[in-house]
Amino acid sequence: MQSVPTSVFQDLAALSLYLFFAFFLGLVLWLHREGKREGYPLISDRVGHPLRAPIEGFPATPDPKAFLLPHGHGTVLAPGPRVERDMTSLLTPYDAFPGASQVPTGDPMHTGVGTASYAERADTPDITWDEGDPKIVPLRAAAGWTVAEDDPEIRGRPVFGLDRKVAGTVVDLWVDKSDVLLRYVEVEVVGSGKRVLIPLGVVSWRGEGPVKCETATCAQIAAAPTTAHPERVTLREEDRISGYFGGGELYAQPGDSEPFA
CATH class of the missing domain: 3.90.50.10 (Photosynthetic Reaction Center, subunit H, domain 2)
Structure with missing residues (x-):
């Protein structure tokens, strides 16, 4: 009866652990990428700045995918066309630096900004x-x-x-x-x-x-x-x-x- 060196079992255990780490890393990256189907790419608020560009991060935004709606109500594309309200005239920066708080220019309840904001669902x-x-x-x-x-x-x-x-x-x-x-x-x-x-x-x-x-x-x-x-x-x-x-x-x-x- 021949014996198997202990190092062989150690190598198999290490290989299994490395394979698990690789699989788990891939899973995390895939889930993070799938989580970018809504809300991405982000829009920079550096108005007039040469670095003003869409922000995706890593990994990049996934390719569009069609999802079936229940009861035969068609499909929805994600990522899809961005449907956002134009709030340019409704808000103004509190101060002149990127990330400054936005202040309503009119009646916020009627214009729907700040805590009264809503989405174009x-x-x-x-x-x-x-x-x-x-x-x-x-x-x-x-x-x-x-x-x-x-x-x-x-x-x-x-x-x-x-x-x-x-x-x-x-x-x-x-x-x-x-x-x-x-x-x-x-x-x-x-x-x-x-x-x-x-x-x-x-x-x-x-x-x-x-x-x-x-x-x-x-x-x-x-x-x-x-x-x-x-x-x-x-x-x-x-x-x-x-x-x-x-x-x-x-x-x-x-x-x-x-x-x-």
Whole structure:
């Protein structure tokens, strides 16, 4: 019986370890490269600088690849054409150096910048996985969906803004049929009949009292963005509405974005 030198086993163990390291390194690089299908290449803010150029890093951005959308809704290309808002006239640098903070030039809630910013998402509704129907709809269009018996009924209550003025009346609630929770309060604005959606997370009420919007005044609620369809909200509209009322946390009233004295 012949014996195998110990060094042979040591060489095999070392080779296996090196192969694993090589595989793992390749996997990390591949995952990092795949992660650049959205958001890359980055755009430098060196305006007028000779080094102003797209930034990709290593590894470079992968070649475009077509991804199938559910329910036969076509394909999407990633990386694909960049769909971005032109914010040149909406923001100005706080100071003249690369990376300086951008300051809104107008009303940030209406122009949608800063904390009120939004993305140009698809202008189509988000859909349920099983039926392929719009998943966020008002209760009047959601057969079989009701407010739980132990929860308060706020439909019909007045809505007040931050300025303690009546902005409108709650006419319906919008439900997310996939996550089984309420997303928006639908408010009919006083005097105009216009209907706006307010995210449920920025409204509050006590007992049988009125509903209060925590991030917008009466006038700002009346000027809020609306949906194109009375019983559907698209992904782009969701982003715009959430950005508008979320941005009100800092922009609704003068001084909200300033430090405490």
